[in-house]
Amino acid sequence: MKPYVAAFAVGSSVRVRDRAELERFRREWKHHNPLTDKQAGFASKVATVDEVGFYHGGDPLYKLAGVPGVWHEECLMGT
Numbered sequence: 819m820k821p822y823v824a825a826f827a828v829g830s831s832v833r834v835r836d837r838a839e840l841e842r843f844r845r846e847w848k849h850h851n852p853l854t855d856k857q858a859g860f861a862s863k864v865a866t867v868d869e870v871g872f873y874h875g876g877d878p879l880y881k882l883a884g885v886p887g888v889w890h891e892e893c894l895m896g897t
Contacts, residue, residue, distance in 0.1 A: 823875020825891055830867045832882070832894040837861035843893055851879060857887040864897055 826832050834840070840861050844853050850873050864881035873879055880889040 822872050822878075823876075824870045824872075824878040824880075826867050826870070826878075826896070828867050828870055828896065831897040832865060832867060832880075833897050834860050834863050834865065834882075834885070834889070835893050835895060840893060843890070847890070850877070851888045853890075853893065854881065854887055857885075857889070860885050891895065 820893045835843075837858060840853060840858050844858070847853070863885065864887045865885045866894065867880055869881040871879050871881075880894065881887075882889060
């Protein structure tokens with residue numbers, strides 16, 4: 819993954835990864851913007867990318883329409 823390059827543009831349709839993958843990410847991720855319990859409840863849901871931003875260092879972070887929280891690219895997939 820290249821820093822400051824987003825895989826999904828604003829307006830893109832994405833699917834939140836399944837619960838097992840979100841739980842793995844929660845266990846392994848030790849840095850900024852950890853996933854919350856509330857976010858895990860949106861596993862496998864389809865949503866539209868509302869905003870794309872970048873954490874210092876280049877990690878893409880997403881806000882999804884109608885879905886709470888900030889999402890890491892690794893937790894999303896194309897539809």
